[in-house]
Amino acid sequence: MIPPTRWLPMPVLSLLLLIVWLLLQQSIALGQWILGGALAIVIPVVCRPFWERQPTIKRPWKLIVYILRALKDIVVANLQVSKLILDPRGRMRPAFVEYPLTLKENFPITILASTITLTPGTVSAHLRLDGRTLLIHALDVADIDNLVDEIHQRYERPLMEIFES
């Protein structure tokens, strides 16, 4: 990782801003580089106070695997939810599930909560203030323990490998 300096407190964010700027402008003219570069320096410096410490990504390739798996799960989840919505008998087994978190840092927890919302029949509803349990609402769940186990195996463990261990 690039070490942060005084003028580049968040180097990854700066790089990302520059790339997004160039992509949005669809141009790699010198002027766009200068403008994008200026924004990439000014924006992180200005919004620095609102940010928490940037987490370090220990294993970037695993993050790519994770994103691809999440995309696949999003498609599967949508087919499932569509089936549930269109099913005229409306056999749903909604439940609130309390998910015990083992992740500790805020950013990985955010990613986990977002993934849970986008994937199979679950919406993350509330993160308790102590940061230890995540309240999930599930649309159709047969076995609550099974669901908790699946989320742990499928999403939380890879995230732990990416960010923490």
Place this chain on the structure above:
Amino acid sequence: MLDSILEGVIAFMLVAGGAFAFIGSLGLTHLKDFYMRLHGPSKTTTLGVGCTLIGSLIYFSLREGPVVQEFLITIFAFITTPVSAHMLAKSALHHKLEPDPRTRGRPMELENERPKHTIEEAPQGKSPLP
């Protein structure tokens, strides 16, 4: 040949996008309680938007050279939707909206910490607002 295959892909993406957006909206009107209704827009409609944008991405890339804005919009949509769904669910819990009676599990956020005043119990002659 390649063009007609790509046109087929574009058409499929647009139809799939429309279908997903429709099903999501159907879920929004038909499901039983707030928490269940949240599932439709947060998942299905997002994928609907994603499919439509990918179709548009392929179409305009074929006609006017590579475009990436649609790709960025898709990524931003997928990043922001879970956050708004989470905030909606959180505010519903805060207002202690009753879930459907079939819902299993009752989070402690839904329990009343203090008994709510009903209209009869409200102190007489005083406005409930300070």
